[in-house]
Amino acid sequence: MTQSDKNSAGKSAAQQKSASQPTVAGQKRKRGANTSKLSLDARYESWLRHHRQVAVDSAERLIRHPVASILTMLAIAIALVLPAMLWLGLGSVRALDYDLDSSARVTVYMESGASAKQVSELADEIRNEQSVGSVKVITADEGLHEFQQALGVNDATSLLDANPLPATLLVTPKEREPGAVDALSRQLGELNGVDEARVDLEWLERLHDIGVLGQRLTLGLAVLFGLGVLLVVGNTIRLAVENRRKEIEVVTLIGATHAFVRRPFLYSGAWYGLGGGVLAVALLTLGRGWLSSPISALAQSYGSDYVMPALGFSGSLLLLICSILLGLLGAWIAVGRHLADIRAR
Amino acid sequence: MAIISFEHVGKRYGGRFEAVADLNFSIERGEMVFLTGHSGAGKSSVLKLLTCLERPSRGKVVVGGRDLNTLRNSQIPFYRRQIGVVFQDHQLLFDRTVFDNVALPLLIQGIPPQDAARRVRAALDKVGLLYREKALPIELSGGEQQRVGIARAVVNKPALLLADEPTGNLDPQLSADIMRLFEDFNRIGTTVLLASHDLALIARLRHRILRLRQGRLIADEEGA
Ligand SMILES: Nc1ncnc2c1ncn2[C@@H]1O[C@H](COP(=O)(O)OP(=O)(O)OP(=O)(O)O)[C@@H](O)[C@H]1O
Ligand SMILES: [Mg+2]
Numbered sequence: 112m113t114q115s116d117k118n119s120a121g122k123s124a125a126q127q128k129s130a131s132q133p134t135v136a137g138q139k140r141k142r143g144a145n146t147s148k149l150s151l152d153a154r155y156e157s158w159l160r161h162h163r164q165v166a167v168d169s170a171e172r173l174i175r176h177p178v179a180s181i182l183t184m185l186a187i188a189i190a191l192v193l194p195a196m197l198w199l200g201l202g203s204v205r206a207l208d209y210d211l212d213s214s215a216r217v218t219v220y221m222e223s224g225a226s227a228k229q230v231s232e233l234a235d236e237i238r239n240e241q242s243v244g245s246v247k248v249i250t251a252d253e254g255l256h257e258f259q260q261a262l263g264v265n266d267a268t269s270l271l272d273a274n275p276l277p278a279t280l281l282v283t284p285k286e287r288e289p290g291a292v293d294a295l296s297r298q299l300g301e302l303n304g305v306d307e308a309r310v311d312l313e314w315l316e317r318l319h320d321i322g323v324l325g326q327r328l329t330l331g332l333a334v335l336f337g338l339g340v341l342l343v344v345g346n347t348i349r350l351a352v353e354n355r356r357k358e359i360e361v362v363t364l365i366g367a368t369h370a371f372v373r374r375p376f377l378y379s380g381a382w383y384g385l386g387g388g389v390l391a392v393a394l395l396t397l398g399r400g401w402l403s404s405p406i407s408a409l410a411q412s413y414g415s416d417y418v419m420p421a422l423g424f425s426g427s428l429l430l431l432i433c434s435i436l437l438g439l440l441g442a443w444i445a446v447g448r449h450l451a452d453i454r455a456r
Numbered sequence: 457m458a459i460i461s462f463e464h465v466g467k468r469y470g471g472r473f474e475a476v477a478d479l480n481f482s483i484e485r486g487e488m489v490f491l492t493g494h495s496g497a498g499k500s501s502v503l504k505l506l507t508c509l510e511r512p513s514r515g516k517v518v519v520g521g522r523d524l525n526t527l528r529n530s531q532i533p534f535y536r537r538q539i540g541v542v543f544q545d546h547q548l549l550f551d552r553t554v555f556d557n558v559a560l561p562l563l564i565q566g567i568p569p570q571d572a573a574r575r576v577r578a579a580l581d582k583v584g585l586l587y588r589e590k591a592l593p594i595e596l597s598g599g600e601q602q603r604v605g606i607a608r609a610v611v612n613k614p615a616l617l618l619a620d621e622p623t624g625n626l627d628p629q630l631s632a633d634i635m636r637l638f639e640d641f642n643r644i645g646t647t648v649l650l651a652s653h654d655l656a657l658i659a660r661l662r663h664r665i666l667r668l669r670q671g672r673l674i675a676d677e678e679g680a
Contacts, residue, residue, distance in 0.1 A: 157566030361547045364507070365608070366537035367564045368530075 169378040187387025194333040199420040215287040219280040247281040344441030352449040384438020388431040458482035464515035477671040488642040491651040493668035499651035540609030542619035548593040555589040579607040599630035
């Protein structure tokens with residue numbers, strides 16, 4: 112099917128459609144209706160064609176002013192790097208989650224002399240609690256064994272008449288929120304056959320606070336620097352709109368919709384966002400390469416096998432998506448404000 | 457039925473003063489009409505009301521049976537696509553070729569490129585500038601630029617053609633040429649409404665004349 116066949120096939124549908132739109136041509140002159148209305152298919156095609164054209168055209172406009180474009184992208188990249196770094200840092204704190212887990216753990220000491228059966232029954236009972244994640248049983252014998260290993264003695268029992276250690280249950284709660292852990296610990300302490308339930312609340316609270324602080328700091332900075340990206344893109348687009356004011360006025364006069372006017376600027380914003388995002392990923396990767404060897408050397412000297420966190424594929428993708436969206440949003444706001452302004456004159 | 461009718465239309469741009477006051481007239485399909493009057497009489501205001509650049513303060517403007525007051529903002533672009541407008545300062549884009557300038561309305565409407573090219577060439581041919589399609593507007597004379605503006609206004613084959621001082625900066629010879637062009641479009645059925653204060657030129661052409669003074673219609677002279 113050729114282009115013109117398609118058009119004539121779509122005409123009857125297009126004429127129906129024209130009834131709902133204001134028409135100057137009226138009944139006498141169908142000619143105007145035929146030439147200015149398109150079938151749905153052709154509309155979609157032309158919409159796609161215009162998007163392609165505008166995408167290429169706005170990219171070319173950026174390339175025509177390489178220095179200005181790169182500077183804008185660099186400004187975006189720098190605004191993205193800091194929150195991204197904090198976010199990565201937060202990720203490596205999360206790698207220390209094991210520490211958080213173990214400090215949130217409630218240690219339940221059984222009354223001494225509890226039989227193995229009693230211990231496992233109690234463990235099952237605790238496991239059935241809603242707020243409990245997992246329960247690990249350490250029998251009196253295992254406890255003694257660990258104790259001996261820790262002391263470096265082979266046979267401490269030889270000094271004692273009997274095993275003085277109680278069986279213990281290590282209860283990991285589902286929630287690590289200090290209040291909830293404290294409540295769980297009290298509840299466990301009340302159980303029959305339990306001597307005492309303990310948890311290091313102070314340490315837990317401290318870790319919890321550090322975690323919350325880190326998250327808020329990252330979030331706050333991300334919002335702040337995201338705003339920075341919006342401003343950078345918004346200002347650049349504002350200038351672009353100003354440069355093309357005449358063109359906007361003309362196309363508006365001859366029937367361009369808001370979407371049509373906005374489109375090239377949205378694409379510019381998206382290109383700036385993409386460029387800034389790519390630069391940010393490059394900066395983060397370079398920075399990591401530069402810092403990682405001294406940092407792991409330092410960590411090793413403390414006996415840690417800490418490795419600097421990397422952005423990775425999904426992290427890079429997320430960063431790119433965020434920066435493109437920020438670019439689009441910045442452009443949208445700038446054009447919207449400016450369009451209202453232009454129409455007002 | 458009239459293609460344009462003004463019913464008790466008033467327009468004030470803020471303040472008490474009415475740029476257009478209680479204006480009543482109608483224009484039939486296929487007519488060619490001049491709108492004239494001294495500077496500040498309200499000619500441009502009438503055309504702005506017709507292109508929805510301004511909304512009337514009172515009364516209603518009906519075009520093609522549609523009361524423009526009932527047009528939603530989102531419908532205005534689609535309404536504008538159906539009328540051709542020629543501006544005094546032609547409003548061409550100087551970073552695009554003549555061809556691209558004329559193609560602009562078709563681009564906005566998403567007409568397929570081959571189709572658009574055919575229509576652009578037809579419009580340029582009508583105004584006698586087909587051979588300059590690749591030129592930039594800056595390389596053209598004032599009269600040629602105005603003709604490109606006219607080609608752009610008619611490329612979409614509008615039923616209604618509006619022009620605000622289309623011969624404003626042109627010498628009498630060129631002005632006459634441009635007017636002849638409008639008459640050609642009128643001859644094939646296009647309704648033409650033309651604002652001009654070039655009284656001598658208008659008088660020679662013998663079309664209907666609407667005279668405005670201080671926003672009021674003071675004379676409606678039938679053409680010969
Ligand atoms: N946007 C506006 N804001 C305020 N006043 C306006 C505006 N546009 C026009 N006017 C006033 O309305 C009156 C009519 O103006 P209009 O432009 O319609 O006249 P005109 O007949 O086209 O004049 P000219 O021949 O000089 O172009 C004038 O007094 C003008 O000052
Ligand atoms: Mg005027």
